[in-house]
Amino acid sequence: MSELELSIGPQHPGSGHFRLIVHVDGDIIVRATPDPGYVHRGIEKQAEYREYLQNIPLLERPVISDSNGSVYGYVLAVEKLAGVEIPQRAQYIRVMMAELNRIMSHLYWLAIYGIFLGHSTMFMWPFGDREVLIDLAQRVMGTRLTYSFFVPGGVRTDLPDGFKDDALRAITFLESRLPEYDAIFINNPLFTQRTKGVGVLRSEDAIRLGVVGPTLRGSGINADVRKDEPYDAYDQMDFDIPSFQEGDCYSRSLVRIEEIKQSTRIIRQILEAIPSGPFRAKQPALLKPPKGSVYSRVEAARGTYAYFITSKGAKAPYRLKISSPSFRNLPAFPFLMKGSHLADMPTIYWSLDYWPLEADR
Amino acid sequence: MTLRYPESKLDLPPGYRYPSSGYKGRHVLNMAKCIGDAICELACRNITGAIKMVKAEGEFPRNRRLTFPQLDYGLCVFCGFCVDACAFGALTMSSDYELSVYEKGALTYTPQMLASPPIDRGNSRFVVAKSQAYHVQA
Amino acid sequence: MLAFPEPLMDALRVLIFPGLGFSLMFVLFMVWYERKLLAKVQVRVGPLYAGRFEGILQPIADFIKLLLKEIIVPRQADRLLFLLAPTMMMGLSVSLLALIPLSPSFAITDSSVGVLIALALLSLSPLAIVIAAWASNNKFSLIGGLRALHQMTSYAIPLSFSILGVVIMAGSLSLVSIVESQRNTWFVLLQPIGAVVFFLATLAELERVPFDIPEAETEIVMGWETEYSGINYGIIMTAAYVKFYALAVIFTELFLGGWLGPAPIPPPLWTIIKTFLVVTLMMIPRGVYPRLRIDQMFKLGWTWLLPLSLVNIAVVLVEVEVLG
Numbered sequence: 110m111s112e113l114e115l116s117i118g119p120q121h122p123g124s125g126h127f128r129l130i131v132h133v134d135g136d137i138i139v140r141a142t143p144d145p146g147y148v149h150r151g152i153e154k155q156a157e158y159r160e161y162l163q164n165i166p167l168l169e170r171p172v173i174s175d176s177n178g179s180v181y182g183y184v185l186a187v188e189k190l191a192g193v194e195i196p197q198r199a200q201y202i203r204v205m206m207a208e209l210n211r212i213m214s215h216l217y218w219l220a221i222y223g224i225f226l227g228h229s230t231m232f233m234w235p236f237g238d239r240e241v242l243i244d245l246a247q248r249v250m251g252t253r254l255t256y257s258f259f260v261p262g263g264v265r266t267d268l269p270d271g272f273k274d275d276a277l278r279a280i281t282f283l284e285s286r287l288p289e290y291d292a293i294f295i296n297n298p299l300f301t302q303r304t305k306g307v308g309v310l311r312s313e314d315a316i317r318l319g320v321v322g323p324t325l326r327g328s329g330i331n332a333d334v335r336k337d338e339p340y341d342a343y344d345q346m347d348f349d350i351p352s353f354q355e356g357d358c359y360s361r362s363l364v365r366i367e368e369i370k371q372s373t374r375i376i377r378q379i380l381e382a383i384p385s386g387p388f389r390a391k392q393p394a395l396l397k398p399p400k401g402s403v404y405s406r407v408e409a410a411r412g413t414y415a416y417f418i419t420s421k422g423a424k425a426p427y428r429l430k431i432s433s434p435s436f437r438n439l440p441a442f443p444f445l446m447k448g449s450h451l452a453d454m455p456t457i458y459w460s461l462d463y464w465p466l467e468a469d470r
Numbered sequence: 471m472t473l474r475y476p477e478s479k480l481d482l483p484p485g486y487r488y489p490s491s492g493y494k495g496r497h498v499l500n501m502a503k504c505i506g507d508a509i510c511e512l513a514c515r516n517i518t519g520a521i522k523m524v525k526a527e528g529e530f531p532r533n534r535r536l537t538f539p540q541l542d543y544g545l546c547v548f549c550g551f552c553v554d555a556c557a558f559g560a561l562t563m564s565s566d567y568e569l570s571v572y573e574k575g576a577l578t579y580t581p582q583m584l585a586s587p588p589i590d591r592g593n594s595r596f597v598v599a600k601s602q603a604y605h606v607q608a
Numbered sequence: 609m610l611a612f613p614e615p616l617m618d619a620l621r622v623l624i625f626p627g628l629g630f631s632l633m634f635v636l637f638m639v640w641y642e643r644k645l646l647a648k649v650q651v652r653v654g655p656l657y658a659g660r661f662e663g664i665l666q667p668i669a670d671f672i673k674l675l676l677k678e679i680i681v682p683r684q685a686d687r688l689l690f691l692l693a694p695t696m697m698m699g700l701s702v703s704l705l706a707l708i709p710l711s712p713s714f715a716i717t718d719s720s721v722g723v724l725i726a727l728a729l730l731s732l733s734p735l736a737i738v739i740a741a742w743a744s745n746n747k748f749s750l751i752g753g754l755r756a757l758h759q760m761t762s763y764a765i766p767l768s769f770s771i772l773g774v775v776i777m778a779g780s781l782s783l784v785s786i787v788e789s790q791r792n793t794w795f796v797l798l799q800p801i802g803a804v805v806f807f808l809a810t811l812a813e814l815e816r817v818p819f820d821i822p823e824a825e826t827e828i829v830m831g832w833e834t835e836y837s838g839i840n841y842g843i844i845m846t847a848a849y850v851k852f853y854a855l856a857v858i859f860t861e862l863f864l865g866g867w868l869g870p871a872p873i874p875p876p877l878w879t880i881i882k883t884f885l886v887v888t889l890m891m892i893p894r895g896v897y898p899r900l901r902i903d904q905m906f907k908l909g910w911t912w913l914l915p916l917s918l919v920n921i922a923v924v925l926v927e928v929e930v931l932g
């Protein structure tokens with residue numbers, strides 16, 4: 110039986126900006142080769158021409174649905190390099206905004222999973238509920254998605270008046286929607302039929318391929334940078350890291366839904382315990398860190414972000430290397446898709462939460 | 471949860487002035503306070519280069535060189551670092567977001583255009599109740 | 609009734625009511641209704657601005673838009689077959705309209721083998737789809753067309769068997785007599801399994817969610833309809849909705865007692881009301897379920913629906929023996 114070569118290419122409603130070359134024999138995928146690079150814009154090179162503060166609007170653009178999570182890593186790296194001490198209030202605000210962004214990114218993921226599976230309501234409801242969080246973020250940071258809020262030294266502005274009530278109302282609203290999502294989306298018999306047993310990634314394969322984030326935690330390995338190397342105020346927060354044993358698409362979905370619940374827990378703790386004080390350490394706008402290199406890791410919504418910055422004492426970094434979780438999850442594509450049905454291709458693709466913009470940088 | 475734009479428009483918080491939080495919309499230039507030191511242009515130069523200093527006519531005692539910032543909204547990403555940079559509070563942002571035009575040249579706002587006060591058109595609020603979120607016409 | 613000459617009455621029945629004119633208007637209403645229904649499920653509003661009342665003219669606006677768009681025929685496509693396939697589908701759907709009476713006095717024909725002809729016409733639709741898919745000269749269309757072929761032929765068998773149960777109980781293949789024999793009880797109460805099997809098999813024949821595998825957008829970009837644009841696509845969509853309306857009326861007349869109902873409402877209006885309820889029921893899964901995978905669809909059709917339809921026939925035979 111001859112093979113058919115399909116190019117699920119960049120101009121395709123089911124692939125984002127990413128080409129996947131799939132060889133299909135009847136309905137079974139024989140070989141799937143990812144071909145990233147469609148949206149490569151040279152972010153790392155462009156970062157060498159901008160000062161440390163001016164890099165922040167640049168670096169939050171590739172990762173648009175979770176911009177706070179990725180800029181967090183950059184800001185921590187610069188602070189480590191320059192030896193800056195962050196005030197307590199700034200740490201708490203940063204953790205809260207990062208967790209808010211994690212919830213927004215996971216809701217976006219759930220919505221696009223609905224499109225990939227053909228469930229239009231699973232697309233509409235999370236996007237509508239995400240609007241509540243975007244409104245809250247807009248109240249604090251001024252824009253809906255590209256905040257430029259984290260700076261080396263703390264955060265740019267303080268929380269507005271009445272933020273605690275608004276945030277508590279938004280979190281209560283979100284927590285009241287999660288049981289409905291469970292009832293209609295996660296416990297939907299067709300959803301479990303489509304995702305259980307599909308794309309099984311065992312834990313030894315997960316470690317061998319080097320995947321990160323909820324993909325890793327869905328295969329039974331309980332690894333999270335927030336608990337392994339806590340940064341900012343995470344060591345004072347009380348939360349769990351969900352992980353499931355089976356390693357199929359269903360357990361990866363459950364990991365993300367559980368992470369939403371844990372994030373609401375963290376936000377409630379922060380709203381109770383946030384200290385008063387300065388929100389930004391005094392730092393010159395033209396930051397010139399001393400010579401040296403630094404490496405920092407954070408846990409964004411999709412996985413582990415790592416930054417490696419080399420500075421030669423100038424006002425722009427000499428080399429900025431970004432390690433994004435989508436790029437780290439790429440080896441899982443050909444491994445998981447071999448031998449599965451053609452209809453499992455979008456299911457597996459989106460359960461790995463691959464974001465072409467941040468993989469190509 | 472649908473907002474029927476353009477009949478209803480969201481009532482937004484006031485604009486962004488460092489260091490208090492606010493909505494990042496169109497910039498507002500207070501020409502009486504601006505001294506023309508071009509720090510805003512320096513802050514924006516490597517981000518997008520949307521600010522250029524141009525000459526303006528008029529009687530401005532604090533601005534000897536009579537240079538004021540001109541903003542190109544085709545390039546601006548609304549990050550607000552120019553507002554942070556202005557030490558005199560001359561450049562702030564408002565909650566005006568309806569900046570669409572029919573030709574690209576009209577996106578460049580001269581200092582006089584930036585000095586005009588923003589129009590507040592909001593007439594509906596977004597209400598988050600316990601288990602539903604909706605808009606009310608204010 | 610007014611004494612019009614018979615050919616004029618026939619022409620009025622074919623063209624206005626219950627034929628083309630009424631059906632096309634009902635189809636336009638169905639398109640608007642589906643969009644509004646799904647919008648309410650999905651916490652949004654649906655069409656709003658086209659037409660004074662909540663966007664009621666939106667389907668007409670869409671139709672005019674499709675008329676004004678360019679019909680793109682791919683260069684290496686088989687031009688004649690590419691342009692012919694939608695017309696075939698439209699012909700099949702519209703001929704189905706001739707077989708469904710809305711009431712004994714408002715029937716275009718009352719053939720004594722009406723149900724059998726309807727089934728035969730439905731079985732021709734995979735042919736039109738495969739012609740459309742092959743003529744498009746596109747790998748994705750080919751996959752989609754073959755999926756549609758597999759799906760429609762798999763589900764034609766439970767469909768026929770559930771109709772067989774009704775025919776045994778009614779003792780005739782003509783739709784008018786089937787409805788007449790439901791004077792005492794509707795068949796949905798006597799053979800509920802058959803009704804469910806027919807319902808699911810109809811969803812599969814119409815390629816509606818959860819069975820919209822042939823046009824699974826995220827893998828194969830609209831499947832066999834990928835290369836169709838402009839009024840070509842409009843004809844395919846209209847044919848699909850006309851088939852939807854026809855099958856909903858057939859369901860009403862086979863299981864829900866067609867035009868039978870108490871006096872003040874005239875019989876054709878009863879048919880329309882019941883069809884409207886059936887159409888609503890068939891549209892709701894679109895907001896609730898994701899898509900099935902093709903091997904799961906096969907499993908459902910062959911290992912569940914087919915045995916259930918045979919069980920249904922056994923139950924019908926027992927009932928006919930016992931109840932007479």
